[in-house]
């Protein structure tokens with residue numbers, strides 16, 4: 001059965017505001033990989049579990065036609081509101097039952113999403129949708145982020161570690177797949193031509209206010225909020241105070257750098 005999270009409208013609007021596209025290094029990895037396998041112009045790409053379109057947007061300059069799909073109507077609503085690309089459409093659909101013709105797709109992507117899917121059902125759909133020699137790219141960032149600012153990085157990262165520890169009490173068991181670097185998703189890819197790139201460290205400049213917003217998009221925080229609303233709200237206020245104290249400032253509009261660890265799985269369907 002599919003895991004139903006990310007359904008609330010407020011969660012989706014936070015998502016639209018605070019979630020980011022895959023880092024440039026991950027995008028380069030994906031586009032270099034397909035550059036060696038697909039011939040240009042690239043035709044049709046499908047981004048599964050697209051949320052509000054963070055990973056869908058990166059496909060726009062490369063593909064003639066792009067479809068983003070997600071099981072959550074609230075996420076697709078936000079994606080549609082923000083869509084200004086004539087070659088992109090969004091549709092509500094489970095990853096395990098895609099509204100796409102057989103052998104019609106050149107690239108299937110899933111960004112920070114595949115761990116939520118029923119993986120057997122998803123890979124079956126990937127195989128059905130892909131053209132022969134079509135490609136699959138699955139990526140995510142993992143939760144052990146580092147927070148950097150001048151000589152305060154160690155203290156800031158320690159606070160974030162404690163935030164993660166607290167939020168782990170509200171963790172869905174599917175997050176185990178992320179913590180183990182998508183190994184089981186890699187092993188289950190039904191193609192011989194496949195590649196697992198892990199521990200790609202990337203750096204992302206961000207305002208502290210946006211980082212606090214990002215924390216609130218985590219499924220763990222959303223579970224906390226649902227179960228213990230007041231405590232979850234207090235937790236964010238306290239976390240903000242702790243960061244501000246370490247930084248020695250009074251406003252969250254301060255530039256920090258968040259270091260991410262990324263994983264990317266790449267595969268090609270045989271002829």
Ligand SMILES: C[S@@+](CC[C@H](N)C(=O)[O-])C[C@H]1O[C@@H](n2cnc3c(N)ncnc32)[C@H](O)[C@@H]1O
Nearest residue numbers: 002006049050051070071072094095111113116
């Ligand atoms: C963490 S979000 C990632 C969104 C976006 N791709 C990104 O890069 O930020 C995971 C998304 O997967 C969607 N999702 C979860 N299970 C799904 C399923 N079985 N089929 C399709 N989408 C699903 C959720 O609704 C959510 O929008």
